[in-house]
Amino acid sequence: MIKIKEKLNKAPVVCTVALLCCLLWGSAFPMIKIGYRLFSINADDTASIILFAGVRFFLAGLLTVVIFSIINKRPLLPKKQSVKPILILSLFQTVLQYLFFYLGLAHTTGVNASIINGTSVFIALLLTCLVFRQERLTLPKIIGTVLGFFGVFVAGFFASDNTKGFQIGDIFILLSSTSYAFSSVFMKKYGNENNPAMLSGYQFMLGGLVMTAVGLAMGGRLEIINVKGLLVIGYLALLSAVAYSLWSILLKFNDVSRIAVFGSFTPIFGFVLSYLLLGENTSALLYNLLGLLLVVAGMTIVNFKKRK
Numbered sequence: 001m002i003k004i005k006e007k008l009n010k011a012p013v014v015c016t017v018a019l020l021c022c023l024l025w026g027s028a029f030p031m032i033k034i035g036y037r038l039f040s041i042n043a044d045d046t047a048s049i050i051l052f053a054g055v056r057f058f059l060a061g062l063l064t065v066v067i068f069s070i071i072n073k074r075p076l077l078p079k080k081q082s083v084k085p086i087l088i089l090s091l092f093q094t095v096l097q098y099l100f101f102y103l104g105l106a107h108t109t110g111v112n113a114s115i116i117n118g119t120s121v122f123i124a125l126l127l128t129c130l131v132f133r134q135e136r137l138t139l140p141k142i143i144g145t146v147l148g149f150f151g152v153f154v155a156g157f158f159a160s161d162n163t164k165g166f167q168i169g170d171i172f173i174l175l176s177s178t179s180y181a182f183s184s185v186f187m188k189k190y191g192n193e194n195n196p197a198m199l200s201g202y203q204f205m206l207g208g209l210v211m212t213a214v215g216l217a218m219g220g221r222l223e224i225i226n227v228k229g230l231l232v233i234g235y236l237a238l239l240s241a242v243a244y245s246l247w248s249i250l251l252k253f254n255d256v257s258r259i260a261v262f263g264s265f266t267p268i269f270g271f272v273l274s275y276l277l278l279g280e281n282t283s284a285l286l287y288n289l290l291g292l293l294l295v296v297a298g299m300t301i302v303n304f305k306k307r308k
Contacts, residue, residue, distance in 0.1 A: 009253060018262035021247045024239040026269025029110040029117075030277040031236055036106065038229035039222050043106040051215025051222060052233070053102040057094050058208025059237035064201030064245055076198050085190035086202045093183035093244075094207025100176035107169025110278055114270025115153070116173040121263040122149045123181035132185050135255055144301035151294025154287055188251045196248030204240065265295060 035041075041048045069076045078086060105113050125145050129137035190199060224230065250259045268291070 017246050017250055018259060019265060021243040022262060022265040023269050024243040025266045027273050028236060028239060029114045029270040030274045031232055032105050033110050033278060035232045038232055047215050047218035047220030049102050049106055050211050051220035053098050054208045054211030054215050056233055056236045057204045058212060060240035061201045061204030061208055063237055063241040064197060064204060068197040078198055078202050082194050085194055085199055086206060088186055089183060089199055090203035090207040092179050092186060094204055095210055097176050097179040100172040104169045104172030104176060108167060110274030112170060113173045114267040114274060116170055117177050118267035120177035120180045123178055124184045127181055127185050140301050144298040148295045148298030151291040151298060154291040154294060187248050191248055191252040196252050197245045200244045200248050
């Protein structure tokens, strides 16, 4: 365990794994909107949107449990004391976060959603330091997080010509980001006493079942037109299984602030991939590069430690 912790504390390992998670999450923005098209789900079909999200996360949880059962060479089963953490994480990390996320993404662009989603980094740090008091709010954390947040703002709002102000979809994405920030803090708290992969897997399955049941009860339906739709929902399930499990493991062995700040890269990846895959307009490469530099600068300041 000590050797694993030492490896997962090393900057190159933390950076590589965290950026892989952010790349996977960033790809979810355009892939969800592509999924809406492939399954013939329109923005007003709330029931089918919830059903689509529920199926994805139930599959994600199932994949997580199966993958880590194979890795550990034994079934990944929850213990009695894990029931409460699974219920809480399922509420914040899956049901609330992705209910707002999927509804928001149906009413805004992938570019805007990826930008607003970056606020979760700042919210997570405020919660960690000021509400739950798991860490101290130091000057480097304030400067680094503000730089990262401003970098997301520059890379997004300036470059995307967002002149309409906040719409209902944007507000839903902001609520999703707030729920995610809470889930990060809870995962740090519960991950110290439980297997992070187990928590991720079972909270995904529970949350997915709840959303699937709600979607079906509301009359939702998924029209499978071709194999592309199945590939998209399979990819979305797999990226959640991989990204959240790896992210949870990083949170277990590192401070929330050290890991959360990497989340600033998710909107950068989401912004670029939404433009490339969906053709959503962005006009100023300079703003994107400037925003990326600010995010990297913020990440560096937050993670900088004086050597004795």
